[in-house]
Amino acid sequence: MRLAKTIIGLTFLFLNGALLSCSKDSTSQKSDYILTYGDSIIYLQPVIDDYIVHPLEHRPGTYEGFPEGIEIDENTGAINVSDSETGLRYRITHTSPEGRKTETLVVLSGITFTDKFYFLSQNDSIAFPVYNADPARNLPLPGSVFDEGEVANSGGCSVRTSNGQINLAETIRNGVFGDVPENDKRETFEIKYRLNDRSDKAVNKLKVLLYYYETMDDVPEDVWETLNEREEEGVFLRSSAALGRVARPRPPCVIIIAN
Numbered sequence: 001m002r003l004a005k006t007i008i009g010l011t012f013l014f015l016n017g018a019l020l021s022c023s024k025d026s027t028s029q030k031s032d033y034i035l036t037y038g039d040s041i042i043y044l045q046p047v048i049d050d051y052i053v054h055p056l057e058h059r060p061g062t063y064e065g066f067p068e069g070i071e072i073d074e075n076t077g078a079i080n081v082s083d084s085e086t087g088l089r090y091r092i093t094h095t096s097p098e099g100r101k102t103e104t105l106v107v108l109s110g111i112t113f114t115d116k117f118y119f120l121s122q123n124d125s126i127a128f129p130v131y132n133a134d135p136a137r138n139l140p141l142p143g144s145v146f147d148e149g150e151v152a153n154s155g156g157c158s159v160r161t162s163n164g165q166i167n168l169a170e171t172i173r174n175g176v177f178g179d180v181p182e183n184d185k186r187e188t189f190e191i192k193y194r195l196n197d198r199s200d201k202a203v204n205k206l207k208v209l210l211y212y213y214e215t216m217d218d219v220p221e222d223v224w225e226t227l228n229e230r231e232e233e234g235v236f237l238r239s240s241a242a243l244g245r246v247a248r249p250r251p252p253c254v255i256i257i258a259n
Contacts, residue, residue: 033059035077035094035104041132042081043109046202050082061096067249070108079106085250086110086204089133107133110204111164111193113252115227117216118168121259127166127208131195139163143196148203157189157210164193166208168256177212181258184220185212188251207251214258226253 036056045051055063055077063077069085070092072078077094087110094102111129118124129146131137146164147153156174158167177185188209194201213219230249 033057033094033096033100033102035092035102037079037092037104037106040105041107041109042079043197043199044081044086044202044204046200047082050080051202052078052080052082054078055094059094059096061094063092063094066091066093069250079108081108084108085206087112087130087133087206088249109197109199110195110206111139112206112250113166113208113254115230115253115255117255117257119257120169120172121257125167125169127168127254129164140195140197143201144194145201146191146193148192148194152189152191155187155189157187157191157208159189159191164191166254168210168254171210172212172256176210181212183212183214183218186210209251209253211253211255212258213256216257219255219257223253223255 034057037053038056042053058076062074063072064074065072065079067088067090069088070090071080071083072092073080077092079092086108089105089107092104092106096102109132111131112133113127113129114135116127118127129139131139141163146161147159150159150161152159153161156171156176158170158174159165160167172181176187186209188207190205190207192203192205194203211219211223
């Protein structure tokens with residue numbers, strides 16, 4: 001547990017090879033099937049019904065996605081983007097009737113926030129959105145709108161409508177955690193947004209879970225268990241399929257530490 005507490009900036013974005021290494025292992029079995037959706041980034045579209053994307057080629061067998069949060073038809077591999085959690089990278093696996101596995105990685109375009117401890121005493125008070133599962137990517141800000149309808153802001157969560165950044169200090173001043181902030185107070189906010197990118201400004205959304213603690217010593221066991229489960233499932237560093245658990249990367253945990 002103490003080892004886990006040294007991890008200050010956990011992230012569930014599949015950025016640095018955890019999934020890539022898994023992909024190499026699984027695809028070592030020879031297969032002539034190339035699993036692809038035509039692009040490594042899939043953008044939600046402003047359609048009347050659900051927006052569904054199919055593999056360019058369907059093969060008999062089963063399809064599955066990792067981690068939880070992606071809605072995929074196990075028989076066809078069709079991804080229901082409208083019902084999936086966007087802003088994340090997923091590994092899609094096809095298993096043939098003979099047991100051969102083929103994999104690909106896809107990003108469902110959108111924004112998210114990293115699981116992270118924010119230390120107010122160190123002026124660490126702004127939660128920055130991450131675009132398309134890559135902190136190096138620039139958000140397409142001109143023409144984009146964040147917290148559409150200002151639902152989160154009206155509840156006290158201070159979201160800048162121009163760039164999606166959450167001002168955590170201002171959120172505390174708004175009384176989200178009480179007039180006198182309560183230790184272990186937790187609040188969930190939904191942020192609706194439209195991005196001026198290939199999504200054609202389709203309405204997208206995510207939920208963010210905010211925690212408040214006076215000190216690191218006040219962080220309870222269940223919070224560490226959530227973070228550790230995501231890490232152990234390979235969401236951060238390594239795979240542990242033998243544990244038989246499936247990590248769910250949403251909502252991101254924005255953990256505020258006052259002192």
